[in-house]
Amino acid sequence: MSHVKLTTEKSAHLYESAKRVMPGGVTANIKYFPPYPLFMSNGAGAYLTDVDGNEYIDYLLSYGSLMLGHGHPEIADTMQSHINNHGTWLYGTPHELEITFAEKIKEHFPSIELLRYTNSGTEATLLALRFAATYTGKHKIAKFEGHYHGGYNEVLLSVDPETSDAGQKEKPNAVPSSKGISPSQTEQTIILPFNDEAAFDILKEHANEIGAVLIEPIQGGFIPAEHGFMTKLRKITEELNIVLIFDEVKTGYRITLGGAQSYYNVEPDLTALGKVIGGGFPMGVVGGKKEILMESSPIDNITSEPLNSKDVLFHSGTYNGHPMILAVGLKTIEILEEELETVLNRTEKLKTQLEALFYTKGIPMQTVGLGSVFNMVLSENEISNYRDYQESDFDTRRKIDKHLLDEGIYSKPMNRYSMSISHRDKEIEKTIAAFKNVLNSL
Ligand SMILES: Cc1ncc(COP(=O)(O)O)c(C=O)c1O
Missing domain, CATH: 3.90.1150.10 (Aspartate Aminotransferase, domain 1)
Structure with a gap:
């Protein structure tokens, strides 16, 4: 060339x-x-x-x-045989692959006890934050400077701030990364410095208001968290009753089969997955602790009686758990296992x-x-x-x-x-x- x-x-x-x-x-x-x-x-x-x-x-x-x-070719075959064997690509009802796929994810991500499907990584992190707020009753969130979690107002802060606006290194400002973000959002989302223990002081200061810490364990998919930082973050969030969410949309199936959490040997409360797991089709997953995921269950955990919808975290979506995408995603994961x-x-x-x-x-x-x-x-x-x-x-x-x-x-x-x-x-x-x-x- x-x-x-x-x-x-x-x-x-x-x-x-x-x-x-x-x-x-x-x-x-x-x-x-x-x-x-x-x-x-x-x-x-x-x-x-x-x-x-x-x-x-x-x-x-x-x-x-x-x-x-x-x-x-195996993905093309999977799509074709799914159509040949099932006649349709969308049921709008529960189907068996929702279980098979979940079992495969659980095998690789032991922190995931239950999961829900979404149609993108954006939806997955958004749902994870809604789970955290419901579970803790605390509605502010904390995210790290330079971390991307999708395109919605709560997380479009300090993704790529000008250094001149970003404030102190140890206590970054919340800088909108988009037009259209309400000024109050800069108070709802607290920005933490990555790989810097000053983050823990900020969490302690706002512990009564922060329901979730959302983190890309590997910033932008390439800057790894330091092991010690990750371990301390896990310990402190646990002590402060803050839900720790690993955004593994980029890192899932790209670092180890079990994602960054297996590399760090740290179990988050919730995990958001996307990208690779859909094998090139729109797909996301939120998984984690059973008691948090159960916030979205339409039935009571003990009696199995249907619950009133106002007592449940609303989660729905026409295409959630799309059969064809689950088939393709599962095949992708099986190939990656090898x-x-x-x-x-x-x-x-x-x-x-x-x-x-x-x-x-x-x-x-x-x-x-x-x-x-x-x-x-x-x-x-x-x-x-x-x-x-x-x-x-x-x-x-x-x-x-x-x-x-x-x-x-x-x-x-x-x-x-x-x-x-x-x-x-x-x-x-x-x-x-x-x-x-x-x-x-x-
Ligand atoms: C870490 C991370 N979280 C969330 C998202 C959003 O995912 P999607 O583009 O599927 O909505 C991305 C996309 O690049 C991402 O890298």
């Missing part, structure tokens, strides 16, 4: 049409990047092909969802080779991440939270990312890298060759 700018005229043209039907031409703002995003038309294994016919090794993998890569280890080894190989390459070119770069996800951080300093990351060299990273697209490496600029079982040695070799070209041209 040589460094020749790809022709992406058709993407440019489609983007003009898209702007006529959707605000800013996109239906998720995260899909936009300047001057215009690339429009894809095909995918196979580790590869995506855009509408101009350019082929890319895909490291975005739909924000980490496609752990098997694109178009895995192959996750290989993906983890290949990820280490890619990380090591990338770091060696940058080193020979004299550019400070560290790969930060665990399991099958990492980010390239252009800095020599230790990266343990949002503010450390903000101090890395974003300008050079942007240049590299832009050139990488021309070299056939796809990740949304500035995004982390996710691997799949379809990223094999050949793709790693091609990736390193592409990076060499890019670094030589800087």
Whole structure:
């Protein structure tokens, strides 16, 4: 591969049409990047092909969802045979796969005694917060600076604040990450510093009001919590009667089969899952302690008598536990039971080779991440939270990312890298060759 700018005229043209039907031409703002995003038309294994016919090794993998890569034949077969065997793809009633899938999740996540299905990671974290408020009777929540949990007002605070607005490192301000957030929300959501024991003082100060601590155990999917911090967070939330929610939407089935909680050996009260478990389809799970999950039960735990709906946490959804998605998700997990280890080894190989390459070119770069996800951080300093990351060299990273697209490496600029079982040695070799070209041209 040589460094020749790809022709992406058709993407440019489609983007003009898209702007006529959707605000800013996109239906998720995260899909936009300047001057215009690339429009894809095909995918196979580790590869995506855009509408101009350019082929890319895909490291975005739909924000980490496609752990098997694109178009895995066993997933296609699962969908087809589900239709052949069952005649329909949606019952709107209970069905057996809801049980089978839950049993599989429980096997890997022992902290999950009961679970409920949702249609996305956003819905999963939202439901988890509603469980926590119902269970504790405390309605404020605490989240960490730089952590993303989905697109709703309670958690769209201090996801990516300007350092100038963010306040003290030990006591961050709650900075809206979106328009339309009511000023009172900045009092309802308390912002904690990640990997910093000052967080525990804030929790103690507001213990009577905070019902939930919501955390990405690995921030942004790549900055790991320190073991000691995690253990203390578990202990303190327990002491203060605060529900600890692990948002494992990114980390579920990407770090170990049992997620970040198995890596840290810490049991949260609730876990939110999404992305990988849907095998590329919209899906989420909230699971955890039975006594918390039972808040949503339509029947009494002891008498099994139906309860009055006003005495129950409302949870519903037309598509919850979608049979076809559960079938595909289950197959995905079964394949990962066999192959996750290989993906983890290949990820280490890619990380090591990338770091060696940058080193020979004299550019400070560290790969930060665990399991099958990492980010390239252009800095020599230790990266343990949002503010450390903000101090890395974003300008050079942007240049590299832009050139990488021309070299056939796809990740949304500035995004982390996710691997799949379809990223094999050949793709790693091609990736390193592409990076060499890019670094030589800087
Ligand atoms: C940690 C985390 N939580 C929640 C979400 C929201 O999930 P979804 O996009 O499926 O609504 C995401 C999505 O990127 C995420 O990374």
